[in-house]
Amino acid sequence: MHEDNNNNDKSQKTEINDPSQLPSGSSRRDFFKNVSGGVVSAGLTGIAGTASSTIPSPAEAANATACPTDADPTRWWIGGTPIRDCVNEFTPPQNIMNPLPARVNALKDLLISKGVVDQAKIDGFVQYYSQIITPMLGAAVVVQAWQDQSFKQALLNPPPSQPFYASMLIRNFLTGTTNPKTNKPFLDPASTFGMTLGPEGEYIRVVANGPLNKPETCPDGRRIRLVHNLVVCTVCSCYPQALLGIQPTWYKSQQYRARAIAEPFGVLKEFAEDAGHNIDAYLKSVDELRVWDSNSEVRIFVIPEMPSSWKGLSFEEKLNRVSRNSMLGAEILYG
Amino acid sequence: MEGPHFNAGWRGYGKIPEKYQPYTDKTVWDEPWEGTLTAMVALLTNYGNGFRPPPPRETEPFWGLDAFRWARECMHPRDYMNSNYYALWLDAIAALIDNYGAYMGKGVSSQEMINLGIVSAAELNRARDIRRQAKNETVPGCGKPNYQGEYASSKYDPKVVNGGISAIGYHPKFRLGQNVWFIRQQSSGHTREYPYSRGRLGTIVAYYGLAPQVWMNNQLQFTGKYMEGYADIWCRGLQRFYAPLYSVKFYAAELWGIGYSDPRQVVYVDAYEPYISSRYGSYLLNERDDER
Numbered sequence: 001m002h003e004d005n006n007n008n009d010k011s012q013k014t015e016i017n018d019p020s021q022l023p024s025g026s027s028r029r030d031f032f033k034n035v036s037g038g039v040v041s042a043g044l045t046g047i048a049g050t051a052s053s054t055i056p057s058p059a060e061a062a063n064a065t066a067c068p069t070d071a072d073p074t075r076w077w078i079g080g081t082p083i084r085d086c087v088n089e090f091t092p093p094q095n096i097m098n099p100l101p102a103r104v105n106a107l108k109d110l111l112i113s114k115g116v117v118d119q120a121k122i123d124g125f126v127q128y129y130s131q132i133i134t135p136m137l138g139a140a141v142v143v144q145a146w147q148d149q150s151f152k153q154a155l156l157n158p159p160p161s162q163p164f165y166a167s168m169l170i171r172n173f174l175t176g177t178t179n180p181k182t183n184k185p186f187l188d189p190a191s192t193f194g195m196t197l198g199p200e201g202e203y204i205r206v207v208a209n210g211p212l213n214k215p216e217t218c219p220d221g222r223r224i225r226l227v228h229n230l231v232v233c234t235v236c237s238c239y240p241q242a243l244l245g246i247q248p249t250w251y252k253s254q255q256y257r258a259r260a261i262a263e264p265f266g267v268l269k270e271f272a273e274d275a276g277h278n279i280d281a282y283l284k285s286v287d288e289l290r291v292w293d294s295n296s297e298v299r300i301f302v303i304p305e306m307p308s309s310w311k312g313l314s315f316e317e318k319l320n321r322v323s324r325n326s327m328l329g330a331e332i333l334y335g
Numbered sequence: 336m337e338g339p340h341f342n343a344g345w346r347g348y349g350k351i352p353e354k355y356q357p358y359t360d361k362t363v364w365d366e367p368w369e370g371t372l373t374a375m376v377a378l379l380t381n382y383g384n385g386f387r388p389p390p391p392r393e394t395e396p397f398w399g400l401d402a403f404r405w406a407r408e409c410m411h412p413r414d415y416m417n418s419n420y421y422a423l424w425l426d427a428i429a430a431l432i433d434n435y436g437a438y439m440g441k442g443v444s445s446q447e448m449i450n451l452g453i454v455s456a457a458e459l460n461r462a463r464d465i466r467r468q469a470k471n472e473t474v475p476g477c478g479k480p481n482y483q484g485e486y487a488s489s490k491y492d493p494k495v496v497n498g499g500i501s502a503i504g505y506h507p508k509f510r511l512g513q514n515v516w517f518i519r520q521q522s523s524g525h526t527r528e529y530p531y532s533r534g535r536l537g538t539i540v541a542y543y544g545l546a547p548q549v550w551m552n553n554q555l556q557f558t559g560k561y562m563e564g565y566a567d568i569w570c571r572g573l574q575r576f577y578a579p580l581y582s583v584k585f586y587a588a589e590l591w592g593i594g595y596s597d598p599r600q601v602v603y604v605d606a607y608e609p610y611i612s613s614r615y616g617s618y619l620l621n622e623r624d625d626e627r
Contacts, residue, residue, distance in 0.1 A: 101368040106451045114441040117378045125374035130360040162559025163543045194553045234343035248356045252420045255348040262344035295527045296605035297563040
């Protein structure tokens with residue numbers, strides 16, 4: 001499918017030096033300059049007339065401050081991303097910022113000292129996001145939908161005058177059902193901030209993976225019997241937080257945001273492979289793979305297909321087995 | 336806003352990280368400061384003024400999720416691509432405080448943030464430039480703004496439409512099953528019409544209705560209809576316009592090309608009414624046509 005791209009890669013690879021071969025201390029900027037600086041500078045000269053004077057000599061470039069992410073490869077992860085404020089990729093960074101944790105703490109101290117926020121409220125939200133809203137809530141909805149077909153159909157087919165009727169149904173279910181682990185209702189109405197379910201829980205649209213009740217027909221005549229739904233937010237990280245808690249790191253990653261929308265089959269395969277499963281047969285059986293980009297305040301919630309071997313399990317046993325990834329369509333459940 | 340956050344479909348990112356992150360209260364965030372930052376964003380945006388959305392205050396600029404998303408997009412493209420997720424959030428908070436700090440009435444100044452090393456002056460200046468530029472730009476369905484950056488719309492401004500927000504929702508322009516083309520645009524403001532859908536043909540598969548937000552006894556009276564504003568206007572923090580919202584289905588070949596996608600792939604995208612047109616070729620239309 002991508003033979004052209006591969007050919008291009010090959011032709012470039014013959015010119016590119018392996019970065020590990022570069023002398024130690026070389027930054028990514030130096031590497032970039034080594035491999036393609038000539039091409040870029042020719043282009044600049046062509047457009048701007050005389051641009052060569054802004055490009056540092058090799059000696060100057062060698063003395064330029066290395067990008068801190070290159071010096072410490074772990075820093076991008078803990079958040080040491082520099083603000084470089086560079087004019088272009090040939091000038092040294094103007095302004096290296098402190099590591100992110102220090103900046104966040106400085107902001108927190110500033111806002112507390114001005115009385116904008118207080119430590120108790122911050123702690124309250126940290127606790128709320130890490131202990132009150134968890135994927136357990138979504139899992140309870142999934143298990144109930146498996147056990148009660150009328151509940152599932154009501155979630156999937158809201159009346160046209162109330163497109164988000166599912167949120168109200170879910171609220172009634174979660175506030176009226178006892179969590180077997182805590183012996184309290186799954187959802188305390190006092191912990192929703194006056195909203196139906198909580199953050200990003202108002203406009204819930206429920207979709208189900210697996211066979212359709214009524215097969216559909218494609219414009220090209222193909223019959224759609226089995227569908228798989230995959231949720232993504234290509235620009236930020238929107239998803240039904242009230243049912244799933246804080247987004248997992250993979251959902252927020254640039255990798256997932258870029259890839260899920262254009263190559264969802266490859267993404268599903270990668271998820272399965274990383275868990276040691278072979279998903280090829282399932283992917284072959286899918287008639288339509290529906291990717292949902294969350295580009296409004298509507299939040300998509302996926303009911304995964306239950307493995308047939310789970311039929312005899314209790315509510316609590318099923319509850320423990322429903323994964324967060326499956327409620328986003330990123331993986332299927334294995335019996 | 337046009338920028339590197341529109342990276343849907345880009346190649347070369349490699350494997351997706353941390354696919355099986357466990358969910359315990361210790362692993363919600365990779366580092367504790369990420370939780371602090373999340374809590375601060377919650378307190379400063381939707382749950383400000385104590386754990387629930389504040390009532391509209393007509394005389395003051397306001398901020399919400401759309402303003403927060405726009406602030407994050409104003410980062411330098413090089414920094415954006417180099418940043419992890421929460422680095423974007425910190426920059427967004429700083430830009431919001433820079434823009435709205437005066438209205439918080441708490442005396443938080445941009446200079447203090449710069450002195451403390453929370454944000455750089457260049458970063459704040461860049462965000463200001465972008466906001467200034469956006470104040471002169473067309474917004475889909477609302478035309479050009481006046482010199483104060485205010486838009487006029489006979490269709491989407493509930494102060495002008497007879498019957499307000501509900502009336503806007505009762506009269507959607509498009510019907511289910513209708514084929515629509517996404518308009519083309521170039522935006523410095525925040526928009527939720529992304530480049531990969533612009534100019535493409537899709538089919539309307541759902542309409543989400545529209546209702547005003549009513550709070551009684553600190554409880555939102557939810558009616559099962561959509562209640563959020565038109566993002567392209569709300570992000571600017573000056574006006575509260577509402578536009579009907581639809582769900583649109585694309586076949587992947589329309590977005591990515593035949594031979595570059597599996598024929599079984601489809602993509603669902605939501606569209607505020609001004610994003611879509613029943614006629615192909617936005618260049619044939621003028622601004623007034625958007626209002627029709």
